[in-house]
Amino acid sequence: MNALADQYFAMWNERDVATRRKLIEELWTTDGTFVDPMFNVTGHAALSDLVDSAHQLFPGHSFRLAGEVDGHNNRLRWAWELAAEGQPPVAGGIDCVTVAADGRLSEVVGFIDFAPPAA
Template identity: 30%
Template sequence: MAETVLQDLTDRYVAVWSEPDAERRRAAVRALWSDDAVHLLQPPAEMRSAAEGLGFHRLVLEARGHAALELRVTRSYEEFIAPGTFEFRARGDADRLRNVVKFRWEMVSRADGDVAGVGLEVLELGEDGRIVSDYQFIEG
């Protein structure tokens, strides 16, 4: 995958989480993820600790298929972007090994530019270049 294509993929990925228009967001989800794609999220450490306190040893959140992915992206947009508090951006460290792409993104404060959160994304791409598996790790 050429560097420009890899950059385009990560730019489109990060942009979908900030898209205010529901129809454009829906179209972007369908363009990025395959029909039966899965998004697996390892929540932040404090959420995992709370789950362990309730007897859950591994907490993984899953969204499968376009409808669930649209809901996941929309909820993230509504919580973090719509209020005007944060914005997402790629860190520019994308790399690819065969059909697997990894990169980091960050959530930054619009008020002062401080980094409020960082995530690692590991994407498995299908033959058509769309995401079939999306592993998201919240790192801080």
């Protein structure tokens, strides 16, 4: 369980596009979906673009696990935070994850607990 969470946060924090795409291919099914109150994307290219958008919106910030990974059957959940090094988090929430039969992520549904106001 923790290994998947580690890979997931590594994907979100990877700034090199080629490296990030490789991480996404290893971590997500081809039709993997990420949905939260602001985004709904499907597929590897869209996932990479989503991460790139996060880097543009929050330069110098990284996502990190906030607490323990919980899971049962093919479902996981974890809390996350977004913060700059040495700073308090600017956003946080919970992700609910579905793991495919091959061990890769097929769906992540995110819930945002706090975030900066929309511009």
